[in-house]
Amino acid sequence: MLHPVLIERMLQAALQTGGDFADIFVEDKVSNNLTMLGGTVENALSGRNYGVGIRILKGSFSVYAFTNDFREENLLKVATSAAQAITGTPGNHTIDLRKTTLDNEHVIHLMPNDVTKKQKIEWMRRAHEAGKNYDPIISQTEISYNDYTQNVLIANSDGLFVEDSRTRTRLGIRCIASDGPEKQAGYFAPGAHAGAEFIQDMDIEWYAREAARSAKTMLHAGYAPSGKLPVIIDNAFGGVIFHEACGHGLESTSVAKKASVFADKVGEYVASPLVTAIDDGTIANEFGSSRIDDEGARTRRNVLIENGVLKGYLIDKLGARMMNTESTGSGRKESYKFAPASRMNNTYIAAGDSTPEEIIANTEYALYAKYMGGGSVDPATSEFNFAVNEAYIVRNGKIEEPVKGATLIGTGIETLKNIDMVGNNLSYGQGMCGSVSGSIPVNVGQPMIRVSQMTVGGRKGE
Amino acid sequence: MDVKQFQERLFQEGKELGFTDMEVYYSRSSSTNVSVFKKEIDTYTIKESGGLSFRGVIDGKMCYSFTEKIDENSIKILLEEAKSNAEVLESNEQEELFSGSESYAEVKTYAEELASTSPKELIDAAQLLEQIASEADPRITLVNRVGVSTSEGETMITNTKGLSCHSRYTIASARLQVVSEENGSTTSGYDFAYTTDHFEDLDIPKLAQRAVENALSQLGSASVKSAQYPVILRYDAASDLLATFTSIFSGSAVEKGFSRLAGKLNQQVAGSNITIVDDPLMEGTMGCTSFDAEGMATKKVEVVKNGQLQTFLHNRKTAKKAGVESTGHASKDGYRDSISVAPHNLFIQPGEHSLDEIVSVIDKGLLITDLDGLHSGTSPISGDFSLSCRGFYIEGGKITKPVYQITVSGNMLELLNQVEEIGNDLRFMGRINSPSLRVSSLAISGL
Structure with missing residues (x-):
């Protein structure tokens, strides 16, 4: 995509003003989109996105620039002008790019x-x-x-040169x-x-x-009830609850600046002992998987919470510098137009022991949320919300009448501690997650869980 | 190869391939963003991007493709992709390219001075923003996401029917998040400001103050009892809610069967106090433009007048289907997208009373200042919404305490019929805006 010699020159240009690390992200993306409305193909759109991003770090300060003008003189100009944002003494950087070859863990059978x-x-x-x-x-x-x-091609001043x-x-x-x-x-x-x-x-x-x-x-469903009540959230896309209530709050973007309620809490109980949660970018062919993250680090299986105790965070290169630790392979971004940030891949609550039937049968009264929509969170306060698209009332251990969707809200740690049953039917759902580094594909996942109380944004008194 | 040469070669080769009419939509932007954290520059981002979208008519069908790479190779790819897309299109409406309007209004969307804002000015502004917010009150524990940016760009539409439109824009914006803590209560406040003209208009001290006020005023928040309450949606919350539901006015949504307003033209769809206008010619607003994404001249349009639906928003395709003229609302979300329908600068006409006056008549009710999860907690198809929100409790005509961990639920079409009072506090913060609205009753869920 770009010749290693040119990349080396770009990295040198980027480091000429005292940066201590630089990386290059080259992207060539072809896409096809088709829309069918009422059985008629209404829209067919294809295209090509092509660009390069250059990042320079000095300590925890970062500069990011991108362009889609690939003329050599322009690429060097962009690297040089990005470097102008850094003031310092240029070090002596010998850049020796060594190509890393990756195993193909996500086989594509039919392009x-x-x-x-x-x-x-x-x-x-x-x-x-x-x-x-x-x-x-x-x-x-x-x-x-x-x-x-x-x-993508990712290369950096540490000598990394990798394509995915x-x-x-x-x-x-x-x-x-x-x-x-x-x-x-x-x-x-x-x-x-x-x-x-x-x-x-x-x-x-x-x-x-x-x-x-x-x-x-x-x-033809009636309105959902209002107020605080027990909620049973079904598996697969139900995992959006963990994604919002906790996942975003574990990203180093917020944690490193202590702008998350989960900062400084490793080793503490932040959830019910029934909860073990994992972010795993390595699961074969899952929506949020990739061999390497967008900083060229291998993706990993990161245990976030084990039996209720916070084990770790999701960390990118910059977060690793600020937190004095290593990257967890979580630096992701939508495209060359964004600097990478710590993000989730495939995040899920691990399977527990209860069967879904047991959870329902053991519930006197609850909202049963069968299908979920998206949500959002403010990591600083951990106030989160997500939408329920299809719901039912559970009475005396039985699923009864359907009720229209409603939004469920809560705060992170309080809600995670209120999880009082975890099912054994783990599965995943796919979504696009929007945050500082753009919109990226992720999986959310969980087995059926029960939360002893959440605020349900319905329109009907109980 | 520059864009002009590229376009000429593209049209020439396209003609040889059998395209009868062709159009190029090119847009380019460059922006600089500075963010600071604890007095240091935290990130510095320089963005330069451009892209080109092609559409052309072949065998009577309109087809699209796009590229970010302006080179020899891309000409062939664009044409072949578009052609292969045409082969699968089944929609039988005849779409035609537009040859241009008779005249276009003159609007100022570009300010040389703003385009040449120096990085130093951005850094100074960001540092000032952080400093004022940090020092405003001892209860402020963190100032985060402080960013100041400027952007300039251009759009060009050229086609083989003689259309030739070109515009440039500049915009600068600033934003921040403030976290405050007191007695175990943690709150955050966010605000942003923009200008299309003078950099100083960002008014950094005022912006910092607003974000600080947003955070501090929420300290000690509690939930409230679930019930039906009279509710005031403050201008910012009202604007966000209106923006989420404007697709109900889209001719495209009507055609697709996605709008509940279908078939309601010239009928009463809102209270007689509601007038909704789209005015693309208002300078200084984000949506200001003299032509739409098909090159049609834009004009001020009354969508709802005294509660009566006057028109839907149309591009040329949806207008033709509906048997009316385009209202100049063809939209394109950058060069990547195909043509759709969207408002430029839509707003509810303001009323006469201040927010304080509107609050003063409520005995027990809520003032809602923030709505969250608008992308998920709303259904433009049904009009229903159920949203996490924050605000204040009103007792005896006065704001008495902050409220959080509640939801507000209702239906947008019903809400437009329940507005009792409209504020005089319309602010142009985005492309869709509303003054504060007092609604007789909405379902609040809390304790």
Whole structure:
């Protein structure tokens, strides 16, 4: 993508004013997006993103610059002008780039570009047909397909020179149920760090019918209750609770500046002893996986909480400098347009002992949150929220009437300590996570869990 | 190869490949951002990026592709990708490129002085911002995410039908987060400011003060009992909520069956006190522009007048489907996107009373100042919302204590019919704005 000799010259230029470390991130990404509305292909968009980012560190100070003008003189100019933001005595940097070769842990069996657009549309049409034909109440479907292959080259003044290729594929299925002016949507968007085989092997019809069923169920559901009550959160995308309540608060971006309630708490109980939580960027072909992070460090399996005790944080290179420790392989970013930051990969609460049936049967009264939407958090106060898209009331050990979605809120440590049952049915869900270094693909995950009390943002008194 | 040469070669080779009409949308921006932490420069970011989007008509179908690489190689890729995209498109509407409006308004969106703001000015401003916030009160324990940035850029649209539009812009902005602590209560306050004209207009001391006030005023927050309360959405919360739901006015959402306002043209859809306007020609606002993403001249449009729905927002494609004229609301989220519909500078017309006056008539109620999770806790399709929020409790016409860990739930379409009072405090903070709104009753969930 860029010649090592030119990269060495860029790194030298970047360090000419006293920086003590510099790295280069080159990205060449081709993407395909297709949208089908009501069974008709409405939009087909493909393109190529191509650019280079240069970062210079001096202690904990960082400079980041990027460009997509690849002329040699421009690249050196950008490196030189970025260096102007640093004042110091230039050290003597001998840069000796050594190529690192990676094992291929995330095998792509069918490159998306080897599949015709016709075939991709055929998959989308199957989703449309299954959703539309589920019930006459389904008034509209919107199916999206996207794939990309992001080739990156990362090199730094420590001599690292490594290339990686990340192919991801995703199918989005939205079904809308309408009755007069009332409308409700049901949505699924499974994705993976995989090629087109992911969609080829998927039970597309199941997802489409499930989206349609969810929309139909919610259309005629009453409002969720208001106030504090026990909540059972189902597996897979239910893991959004941990992602918001805790995950963001463990990122060194906040922790290193002590702008997180989890700062200085390693070794302390921050959750119920039933909770063990892990962030693992190495799981084969999962959406948030990659061989290396966007700083060229190998991704790892990082235990964050073990039996309720905080074990560690998610740390990038800059965080490692500020916290006087090592990177956990968590430096990620959306594209060359962002400086890397500590981020999650595939974050989940590990499986416990209870069966889902036991959890329901042992609950007198609760909101059962079956499918979740996204959420957000302020790490400084740990106040978080996330949306429930499909919910039911549990009474006397039985799942009863459906209720419309509502937002659940709480604060980090308090909520994690209130987890009083953990199921044995761990699975994952996929999402795009937005933060300082852009929007990146992540997995959230958990088995079914029960929280003894959370504030449910419904519209009905109990 | 510069953009002009690139475009000429692209049109030439495209013609040979069978494209009947072609258009290039090019945008470029460069920006500098400085952030400081504990008096030191923390990060310094220089961004320079540009990209080009191509659309063309082949076999009667409009197709798209984009690239960030302006070189020989990309011409072929752009054309072939677009062509292969056309082969799979099934939508049967005939889309046409636009040859241009008769005239375009003159609006000032570029300030030479702002474009040439020096890095030193940015650093000084960021350090001042942090210093004022840090020293404002002993209860401030951390000032974080202090950033000041400037950005300048341009947009160019050229097509084979003779359209040629060009514009430039400048903008500077500053932001910070303040954390305060007292008696075991930790709160954070955030605020930002922008200007498109003079750098000094950022008013750093005032910005710092606002963020500090936002944090301090929340110290000692508690939840409240779940109930229906009269609620005032302060201008910032009201603006955020309105922004989340503006797709209900989009001609594209109507066409897709995603808007509950479909079929309600010329009907009463909001209280008679509600007038909603989109005014792209208002200088100094973020959405100020004289042409839209299809090169059509923009103009002031009344979307809702005294509660009656006057028009949906349209681009040329959605307008044609609806059998009306485009309202000049073609939008493109950068060069990557295909053409959609979005407001430029939409707002609810302000009323006559100050926020204090609106508060004074409430016996027991809530003033909501912050809404969180807007991307997930709202459904533009149903109009429903359930959102984490913060604010103050009002008793006997006065603000008495801060409130947090509560949610507010309702339906946007119902809310627009329940507004009892509209504030005079409209501020142009983003592309969509609202003054403070007093609503008769909303569901609050807390204890």
